[in-house]
Amino acid sequence: MQQWFGGAVDMDGKALTDAVRVERRGAVLVLILAHRPVNVLSQQLRAMLSAALTELAATDLAAVVIASDLAAFSAGADLSELGKGATSPRMSDLCLQIENFPKPVIVALNGSTLGPGLELALAAHGRIAAPTAQLGLPEIGLGLVPEAGATQRLPRLVGAAAALKLMLEPAPISAAQALTIGLVDEVVEGDLRAAACAMAERMAAALKGAAPLKTADRRDGLRDGKGYQAAVAAARALYAVSPLPAPLHVVACVEAAQLLPLEQGLAFEAAAYETLSATPQAQGLRHAFQAERRAILPPVALARSAAGKLDSLAVLGAADPAAAVVLQALAAGLRVSLVEPARDMLVTALQKIAAQQEAAVAEGRLTPEARDADWARLSTGSTLGGAVDLVLNNADAPPALEDASIPVIALGALPARGAGTRVGISAALATGLVAELAAGVDAPVATQAMGLALARRLGWKLVFTGPGGPIDRRLRASLSAAIAQLEAEGLSRPVIGGALASFGMGVSPRGPLPAPPPEAKRVLDACLAAMANQGARMISEGLARRPLDVDAAAVLHGIFPRWQGGPMFQADKRGLLVLRADLRKRAEAAPQIYAPDPLFDRLIADGRDLAALNRSDLTA
Known part of the structure; x- marks a missing residue:
């Protein structure tokens, strides 16, 4: 039946x-x-x-x-x-x-x-x-x-x-x-x-x-x-x-x-x-979970595009984070070429790889046989020789490849302007951490698909962005600028640090949270406003697709306590009218940090909040 x-x-x-x-x-x-x-x-x-x-x-x-x-x-x-x-x-x-x-x-x-x-x-x-x-x-x-x-x-x-x-x-x-x-x-x-x-x-x-x-x-x-x-x-x-x-x-x-x-x-x-x-903690955690889940979903065109085979990888340039990427690629079973004309930089990168592998062997996380197999799949040189499936360019100048069909992805952020059709990936330094795949509006989908395939092969959580990032670096810079401004206004670094810790920044979920100092509200209002304004700027520039991508990056990179949801979530909690008024007042002393992004004006005029952009996936 x-x-x-x-x-x-x-x-x-x-x-x-x-x-x-x-x-x-x-x-x-x-x-x-x-x-x-x-x-x-x-x-x-x-x-x-x-x-x-x-x-x-x-x-x-x-x-x-x-x-x-x-x-x-x-x-x-x-x-x-x-x-x-x-x-x-x-x-x-x-x-x-x-x-x-x-x-x-x-x-x-x-x-x-x-x-x-x-x-x-x-x-x-x-x-x-x-x-x-x-x-x-x-x-x-x-x-x-x-x-x-x-x-x-x-x-x-x-x-x-x-x-x-x-x-x-x-x-x-x-x-x-x-x-x-x-x-x-x-x-x-x-x-x-x-x-x-x-x-x-x-x-x-x-x-x-x-x-x-x-x-x-x-x-x-x-x-x-x-x-x-x-x-x-x-x-x-x-x-x-x-x-x-x-x-x-x-x-x-x-x-x-x-x-x-x-x-x-x-x-x-x-x-x-x-x-x-x-509770506000549950609301923040729920938002962070949903933001992360949506942020790591590739755009529709990319999701529908199949990547080519990925068995071999070339990394051009041995400066950081080349060693970390090579180590992860070897552990994932890829054949890797590390190309660096400067011998001292190449030796330094190889020493880093060897030291981490020996530590893994000593701790029982890697067998000597697996280590030897990794080294057998690693080649080095001053120039790229032989065909590979993907090139990660970690050098200042773009590579000149004889085979134009080989996809090239910049290892690091793409500049906000002049990026053309390039694709960049800000690498995760270990499996399970977050990376950002940045692409301009005309970036080849096939090249992006290879970046996605690499991230999945290496076990990275991938957030999809435009040029001008990475998001986490921009957020950290805005937070640092707000802290410097508060110090210029007479607040001490311990007071600022205590206020941020009372909010959960830098504190384990098992706590405890320190008691907020008397100036906590002043510090938190300033720092959260700076990060929300930076988030709005990144959305307006096309670096971040939606507010949730900013929140996901903030939480995944450990900048923001997970239970607080993210800077854009906190901006909506505060209210955009209140936030804009505060930004305008603070901009009198520090316009480079606090001059309100026009995104806030548009949302307020339409009677919408930042969450509305997450629901509609519209950024204008």
């Missing part, structure tokens, strides 16, 4: 047809999620699942399996719904429906199972995973606690220490780790769906018509009461001085799981979620 539940329409007008399919395998019914691209548990998908379960409860089935047809079981929540109030059915209601289902419900976890996706799995009566599954509860990164019972069900399964680690550290864990702590019951190679159905049949046969054991009634993680309390106390002490309220709420919810029945614990969790949703 095969049936489709679909045909609903989401808030963007995109049909959700075929989002949930039902198949019968003997006495087991399989609910197959296929809400592309990653099974986010939107209101529409929740409604379909709930309707399917309601219909199936009255059938002659022995058990239900919930599986996915996609690469991920579920990437979690629909972030467009955050902050807009609960919509029926709520995720917590769906989880209760699954937990109270009269027949066993087994979930088959593949790929990413995050946030509400994992909460759905926790509510089921059994969990089976593919070896490649990744399970996590990343809500802490949004300044929130889980919303659908994870703080209550997870500790009942795995204990306080493992539950707190999973909820306080947003990185997911592997299927093997989940099996070790008791989060999943089995990890299987091969046909995951068939294995889940077999588990469902075994459970149904053992129950002989009795109701399955609910996670709410499990006590696996509660047996060691003293150990449970010690884990709660240790986490509370660790986060006691954090500038973010969410960690201590997570700790309190996990403590409640030991002390309260499930119904009261769920109410406690729901109250914490609602409280945190309204």
Whole structure:
């Protein structure tokens, strides 16, 4: 039997047809999620699942399996719904429906199972995973606690220490780790769906018509009461001085799981979620997350363009950051040519590469065999010899290449004027950090595509910009200029530093934040105004596509505390009328820093804020 539940329409007008399919395998019914691209548990998908379960409860089935047809079981929540109030059915209601289902419900976890996706799995009566599954509860990164019972069900399964680690550290864990702590019951190679159905049949046969054991009634993680309390106390002490309220709420919810029945614990969790949703920290973190996610999406034309093959790379010029880029390219398996006519500079760069590789070998992060293989793929010389797939120009003069078909990308920022059709990339100094791909309006898309391919190969987070950057350097310069101006006005460097630290600049999310000095408001108003004005200038120049790109760069580069959202987010919070008036007043003494960019005038005249540019992707 095969049936489709679909045909609903989401808030963007995109049909959700075929989002949930039902198949019968003997006495087991399989609910197959296929809400592309990653099974986010939107209101529409929740409604379909709930309707399917309601219909199936009255059938002659022995058990239900919930599986996915996609690469991920579920990437979690629909972030467009955050902050807009609960919509029926709520995720917590769906989880209760699954937990109270009269027949066993087994979930088959593949790929990413995050946030509400994992909460759905926790509510089921059994969990089976593919070896490649990744399970996590990343809500802490949004300044929130889980919303659908994870703080209550997870500790009942795995204990306080493992539950707190999973909820306080947003990185997911592997299927093997989940099996070790008791989060999943089995990890299987091969046909995951068939294995889940077999588990469902075994459970149904053992129950002989009795109701399955609910996670709410499990006590696996509660047996060691003293150990449970010690884990709660240790986490509370660790986060006691954090500038973010969410960690201590997570700790309190996990403590409640030991002390309260499930119904009261769920109410406690729901109250914490609602409280945190309204905090400025959660609003800032949500904005930063969404800004980062959108900033690293390439422009449409670039996203549609396929890059050529990328097996070999030439770096022209051995000055910084050439050594860091070469090291990363070798680690990614590329053949690399480092070209530098000045022998002393070439030797210095090679020494840097060798020193970092030897340190990695000593620390066990790199094997001697891998190091030797890297060196075998590295060639050096004073001129470029032989064909390569991509050239990074780290020299002052553009290269003269015999083969004009080889794409050339400047390693570093492009000038605001005279860039022509060149493309530049401001490199990340390590895998996982942020880089900026800068391109003029006439830059060849094929060359940009090679820059994107390189960034992905090296594991960089790539923000897409125009000439005149990089964004982070411009923001740092505006902040430094504002600080210098404040010093010229008589404020001391310690007072300025204390004010910025009280805002979170340079402070770990585990804190603590110092008390703001008496001049904190004066300092913060001046520094944030300077950065917002610089952001507006970059948008007007075409360096930044939208305000969110400025915010993403500020957060990703560590200039701005993540929970404060970014300078453009803070500008909207302050209000553009107030900001413009402050800029005009400050411009009397320092026009080079504070003369308001015309973008503010246009937005105020239209009754819009900076966020409107993010929504419309318009910059004029």
